[in-house]
Each structure stands twice: as structure tokens, then as C-alpha cells.
């Protein structure tokens with residue numbers, strides 16, 4: 001216990017996340033940016049809120065301090081755009097569950113593939129990590 | 140004296156719960172997954188194998204904890220826990236019955252051991268907790284044992300390090316072993332294996348990483364303790380970080396060897412690679428299930 005603690009450099013720790021292709025890590029920065037968007041999504045855990053949202057999505061969204069870009073992303077069910085606005089997939093799952101859609105549907109929708117192509121890729125063993133680990137390193 | 144007799148790992152993906160609910164668990168897609176769990180289901184019903192209490196390590200997926208409260212390690216000390224409504228209505232499963240005496244004992248012990256726990260006296264449990272129960276106990280009217288839900292933050296960065304998780308497991312073991320009641324306790328580590336649910340890289344699966352992780356969970360946990368988050372992110376996908384929770388289970392099995400009683404590995408389960416294991420600490424001596432391994436990937 002008295003061993004000298006090896007400290008991680010927080011700046012290096014965070015900077016590495018930007019080197020992963022096609023991935024946005026849910027850091028404090030994103031958590032702050034997406035606070036209201038994510039809390040909006042959480043509100044859909046209540047049946048009465050789901051009904052109210054589905055009855056008039058725009059009006060429901062206008063009750064929240066969410067940027068216009070984030071509201072548009074929700075209305076368009078553009079999950080990549082929602083994540084760009086600080087959304088987190090587990091929070092946003094309340095939105096696609098409200099739509100009666102699965103994690104596979106939501107994940108597939110972010111890849112630029114059709115649902116059929118995405119499902120086929122998963123059946124064949126998923127996306128290979130080859131070339132997908134590091135932008136700079138290209139491995 | 141209470142003792143930890145086994146560790147189990149399991150996927151906790153909601154699609155498994157949905158397959159049970161919609162009666163599709165026997166179809167071409169889900170059939171092999173449920174078949175892979177059969178030996179675990181049978182094993183746990185054998186005399187001596189049914190735990191009195193499961194310490195169920197999982198992550199809350201923005202259900203009990205929203206953006207307002209983000210505990211790194213929490214422990215459910217309530218009498219019971221309801222199934223959370225995650226947007227499609229609560230999973231229709233029995234309430235999870237806790238063991239407040241043991242949970243408080245563990246909480247106190249962990250805090251004295253320098254793990255500053257968040258104590259939950261009221262909490263709904265989401266698919267992370269209830270899907271493993273369904274996969275291993277099926278669909279009973281009530282769960283056959285008590286469960287202490289043990290949520291770990293792996294959603295908002297940084298999650299705890301693998302080393303911290305492993306050490307926490309060691310402290311859980313010491314806490315259980317200092318509890319006077321004669322209880323059979325299992326620790327379950329859930330989530331994983333490789334998967335990514337977001338962005339253009341969604342669908343990433345890394346079989347080599349997963350199988351090496353399983354190997355070293357048994358043979359060389361020291362390697363896994365040192366694995367930085369970036370390695371999980373690069374190799375196992377952004378949600379593969381859930382695997383740090385398996386290290387809590389592993390730490391709780393003690394620093395002697397562990398015996399692998401059963402291994403199931405399967406691709407794909409929805410977006411994920413699925414790993415389910417039964418491990419037991421050296422010296423327990425429970426018989427393995429008749430089938431020892433199903434690796435269909």
C-alpha cells in the first residue's frame with residue numbers, strides 16, 4: 001500500500017480516444033454537452049412521457065434545454081448526430097425502445113449499412129478489428 | 140462462515156430477455172445461445188451448487204442512475220429491487236430479493252478496506268442485472284436465491300481501472316469470509332464480451348481478444364489487471380469495456396488458481412460476442428457440468 005502510485009496523465013489518457021476510428025468515447029466533455037439530451041431520453045422511461053412524446057415530438061422536445069441541432073437529430077432519429085451532440089447510446093436506448101426498436105437496429109443505423117447488411121455482417125462474425133484500432137497507426 | 144464458491148460470467152444483453160419474452164429463444168438465431176446456457180442452468184441446480192446469495196456485478200445502463208448521479212461502485216442494500224422500465228415497460232420478471240444484512244456487512248467492510256462505496260437503499264435493476272438471472276435460472280415465479288446487485292460505472296469515462304476492479308474483488312472476498320453466517324456465495328461478472336454499439340465502427344467483434352481474455356482470466360489475471368482502457372476500446376469495441384467487471388468476479392475468487400468448469404463462447408448475440416463461464420476457486424471441488432465447453436464462433 002505504500003508503493004508509489006503510478007499516475008495516469010489525464011490529458012494523454014483522453015487524447016488517445018480521438019485516435020479510434022468511428023468511435024466517440026463518452027468523456028466528461030461529452031457528458032456535459034449532452035446532459036439535457038440524455039436527461040430527455042431518460043424521461044422516456046415513464047409510459048406517460050412516452051405517450052406525450054409520441055403524440056407531439058416537437059412540443060415535448062421544446063420543453064427541454066436542448067440545442068436545435070440535437071432536437072433535429074432526435075426528430076430524424078439520426079443516432080450518429082445525437083452522439084455528436086453528447087448523447088450516449090444507453091441513454092438514447094430509451095428513445096429507440098420507445099420506437100420499439102432494438103440495439104441492433106440503432107447500432108446498424110449508425111454504420112451506413114442497411115439493416116440487412118449489418119445483420120449479415122454480424123452473422124458472419126462481426127466487424128473485423130483489422131485497420132479499425134487506430135487512425136494514426138492504421139492497424 | 141460465508142464463502143465464495145464459484146464465479147460465473149454472463150452476457151446481459153437485453154435481446155436475450157426479449158427472446159425469452161417473445162418466445163423466440165428456440166429459433167435458429169437464439170437457439171444456440173440458449174443451448175450454450177443449458178449446462179450452466181443444470182449445473183447450478185445440482186446439490187451444493189445453488190448459492191444462497193449471488194453478488195451480481197453489472198453496469199446500470201442509464202436506468203437507476205441518470206446524468207445526475209454516477210457512482211463508480213455501488214451496492215444494493217435494499218430488501219428488494221424492482222425491474223426497471225427501460226422504455227418498453229419493465230421486464231416481466233420477479234423482484235430481485237436482496238440480503239441487506241450481508242450487503243451492509245460487505246459495504247462496511249469495503250469502506251474500511253478503502254473502497255468508498257455508494258450504498259443504495261432503493262434502486263430499480265435493469266437488464267444488466269435481470270437478464271443473467273433469466274439466462275441462468277429460467278423463468279421461475281421467484282428467483283431461487285438472494286441477490287446483491289452491484290452496479291459499476293462503465294458508461295461515463297473514466298470507468299474504474301481493471302486493477303481497481305480486481306482489488307475490489309479481493310476485498311469482496313475478504314468481506315464475505317468475515318461474515319459469520321454459513322452462506323454459499325457466488326460472484327457473477329456480467330457484460331461483454333467484445334462489442335460496439337455506436338458510431339460507424341458499430342458491430343466490431345474481436346474473437347482473438349476475447350479468447351485471450353478468457354484464457355488469462357484463468358491463467359494470467361496479472362496481465363488483465365494492467366490492461367489500460369484504451370486497449371479495451373481499440374480491441375474490444377467501445378462497449379467491450381464492460382469486461383472490467385469480470386475482473387471483480389475474478390478477484391473475488393482469490394489468488395490461488397481457479398478451475399474452469401464450463402466455457403461458452405458465441406458470435407453473434409445481437410451486436411455482441413457472448414462469453415459465459417463457470418469458474419471455481421481451487422479447493423472447492425464441485426463437479427463440472429457434463430458438457431465442458433461450447434465454442435461456436
Ligand SMILES: [Fe+2]
Nearest residue numbers: 151267330381
Ligand atoms: Fe451492458
